[in-house]
Amino acid sequence: CRTLANDANRVVVSVEYRLAPEYPFPVGLEDSYTALEWVVENHDVVQGDPNRIAVGGKSAGGNLAAALALLARDRNGPTITQQILCIPVLDRPRETASYEENAAGYGLSRAAMDWYWNHYMRTDVDEANPYAAPLQARDLSGLPPATVLTAGFDPVRDDGIEYVARLEDAGVPVDHHHYPDVAHDLVSTAY
Secondary structure: HHHHHHOOOOOOOOOOOOOOOOOOOOOOHHHHHHHHHHHHHHHHHHHHOOOOOOOEOHHHHHHHHHHHHHHHHHOOOOOOOOEEEEEOOOOOOOOHHHHOOOOOOOOOOOOHHHHHHHHHHOOOHHOOOOOHHHOOOOOOOOOOEEEEEEOOOOOOOHHHHHHHHHHHHOOOOOEEEEEEEEEEHHHHHOO
């Protein structure tokens, strides 16, 4: 976080949300939303600009960032000016080319994704909830501009690419960076 803050010359707030399996969906998302509201209300404490709030995350954190953008829009909550989604998990494990091609051997596996997802969800109904699986959202219009990073050797690659296309179709400005020769853990590799 310090590196990101220094490189971007911005305030970075890292949220320690409660984790599954002890705290399944939607606990982590609600923790994150509460933190978002707190940061906006206490911008003077964090010395940030409440009119320039971005949300971002890597992998499961990318899921939360995308879900926060949806939730803030739907609740008429704090204005988010940018969403930064690094190799985001945007849906339950599905039958896609990226899940098939990268099922094992590149760090994050299909088996691991199945395990994580099954421990994040309380019920089957939650799996279709767009706040758990932003790719399931019917309407992506009105969301903040997005920067999306995807990796070639990543089971969730196709979800990220599909989300980019859906955001663009909804009129959301998107800056997509695809790294074809990189595995899921690209952000840790970069920093």
